[in-house]
Amino acid sequence: MSSAFAPLRNDTFLRACLRQPTETTPVWLMRQAGRYLPEYRATRAQAGSFMGLATNAQYATDVTLQPLDRYALDAAILFSDILTVPDAMGLGLSFSEGEGPRFERVVRDEAAVAALQVPDMERLRYVFDAVTSIRRALDGRVPLIGFSGSPWTLACYMVEGGGSDDYRLVKTMLYARPDLMERVLDINAQAVAAYLNAQIDAGAQAVMIFDSWGGVLADGAFQRFSLRYTAQVVAALQREKDGARIPCIVFTKGGGPWLQEIAGCGADVVGVDWTVNLGQARAQLADRVALQGNLDPNVLFAPPEAVAREACAVLDSFGRPERADGSWGGHVFNLGHGISRFTPPEHVHALVEAVHRHGRLLREPR
């Protein structure tokens, strides 16, 4: 089926992921289809709720494409939520205004852990339908990124029942009953792998694993309870589809202390937040993986000139993508976290233009 999709007209993002030559630095923004856009708010009002948007292929397609109509972004990302998988496990996801996600049922004891199962992927059909619908609507403009939460990040929500500021319950399980925690994580890893593979089958041209809460773990615990299971997912992914390589991006918010280890997890691209010095990270990893990031989304509240200046600083920190020996490092420009709902939309123009303009300069012969 996916062979029927239109050929790609802009594959800059995919090439940067794979450390191949590009004419400029590709840019997309985490949560680029979101509340800072008035057209998004209008569609969401029609849909009635966040899940109303996410579960309807047409709405999901509409909002995914909205930022592409405004800005010269180099990739689209599936409009969905990282918590669809535990929802399909039967935990009952809901979103209350201003409070974020909540699960009706939580996984805190031996019985709840024993009852967990890899969900039937048919329960996530609405996601795969959205992927196919978006890919068709894109008609080859830019590649489509599929995504999931990491096994650890899903576990945080499954145990806590929602967001948390101290991760007390999930860490209590981790330290008191590591055996239970590992069973949850193993099931999550199997589920996430199946979920991402089905997104690839449906038309996703790259996949991203959001380890949004990996950075709250202690050194040692991160490796054992987060990275190990992310690596299990990456190892189980199909990496080629219809002759095209499917890049895999792993983003651990707060993962700066463990870049070296994260870069060894099998992903093509490592996403980094703004605390990371991109140039130092690149040197440390010696271009063995591409890097994605890492502007502080709060920069977008500054005037357009300041936005452009800070974007150039990020690009300069990474440096010239082409190396002295003619091989290439890969940089995908992004924020270090989702774009804020309070962002003035016109500032995003300044950002995207600055990245493309300065990215070309960084490729000129010396």
Add this chain to the structure above:
Amino acid sequence: MSSAFAPLRNDTFLRACLRQPTETTPVWLMRQAGRYLPEYRATRAQAGSFMGLATNAQYATDVTLQPLDRYALDAAILFSDILTVPDAMGLGLSFSEGEGPRFERVVRDEAAVAALQVPDMERLRYVFDAVTSIRRALDGRVPLIGFSGSPWTLACYMVEGGGSDDYRLVKTMLYARPDLMERVLDINAQAVAAYLNAQIDAGAQAVMIFDSWGGVLADGAFQRFSLRYTAQVVAALQREKDGARIPCIVFTKGGGPWLQEIAGCGADVVGVDWTVNLGQARAQLADRVALQGNLDPNVLFAPPEAVAREACAVLDSFGRPERADGSWGGHVFNLGHGISRFTPPEHVHALVEAVHRHGRLLREPR
């Protein structure tokens, strides 16, 4: 006046801060006088409010000493809040139950910044009175640590008006009007230095600067807007009092990416959170400073055996304090953040005992 204080009977903490030989690893806990202790909750109920506790020298003395009566801790820390300085600047600090600190007046525009001044230290007399009262009550049991928020951390609260999850307002000022931000930070640095020096005059035997929100800054912004002003404070501190060296501890939550630079700020001790690998940090810094940390406070929810095991892992990560050449590295055991109000008090016993026991083992001849 301070020469009238009783001589110290346990100076293990001070020696570890200064990388001198110790019989075991000293331990104290951030927020050790706090809500997890029933006796603290009783005193607080008497005082009526958090500020009622902090502004009354007798209450502040009572709660500071409570954890020392339960546990064999090696240091006391002044009971106060990091936000006393902006309160003395006239911003009007209050604490609402469950919501954390709020300022009545915020510093968001040119006029508010222009009006800021280093406060008259007489407005903070209640803090210095508490320091002297606590030091007398300690009667030489353990050293007393004074503290303040860092210039950047104070600025976060002064601009945001309270806690924040995205630091949007303070970062908007930082990126849009760095000149205003720097004026706020310069005033804060002068105020914090005067405040800590007055605490030392009143009897504090070590001081700690809490850069609780340094870790939310981007690489580059951290150095310019946080570390630079922390270093300005450290440079202005009196480092000796009545013949005794006054160690200075700098703790940046989330500061792992910048350890090398933080270690160069002039402090004797660098506090690190649990994301940092203590052994790697020590190797990186080559024992040029002592390290404080770094157990995840959530470990204290696990059973006592697990608490002891994780504490030993932290000590082992730091390794034997004595080096092959006979010189010493310094390790002050602590959590990587304040102790949780939900901590079972008996688990703290297991922690303190494990640190002292295993700390002695690490000093035995090979």
